[in-house]
Amino acid sequence: MRLTCHCGAIELEVELSEGLATARRCDCCYCRRRGAIMATVPLDKLRVVRAADRLSLYQWGSCTAKHYFCPTCGIYTHHRRRSDPNEYGVNVGALESVNPRDLGEVPWSDGVNHPSDRP
Numbered sequence: 001m002r003l004t005c006h007c008g009a010i011e012l013e014v015e016l017s018e019g020l021a022t023a024r025r026c027d028c029c030y031c032r033r034r035g036a037i038m039a040t041v042p043l044d045k046l047r048v049v050r051a052a053d054r055l056s057l058y059q060w061g062s063c064t065a066k067h068y069f070c071p072t073c074g075i076y077t078h079h080r081r082r083s084d085p086n087e088y089g090v091n092v093g094a095l096e097s098v099n100p101r102d103l104g105e106v107p108w109s110d111g112v113n114h115p116s117d118r119p
């Protein structure tokens, strides 16, 4: 599937591990601000087709997770997970053939209680 940021500078080709069955929201202190619905992609099933050198990286806390976004339009494209570094999470809203509204209610991950966030 094709995944693009809003301005079109960044383009990814991804293969979702179980289609949209893995779609989740997350209530950790970062994801609750970002507000995106995310789906799982195995590490070897994500390819940055355009502008890999332009992707911006944001890291915080334990710096295990790597959050990528377009520096021009600000849209989050994907991140390497903290909970499982063998997976990427990708922005379902940036998948070209998907309207996130069609997903209905999306389950929440318990990000706020992740062990790495505890003091």
Ligand SMILES: [Zn+2]
Pocket: 005, 006, 007, 008, 009, 010, 070, 071, 072, 073, 074, 075
């Ligand atoms: Zn962009």
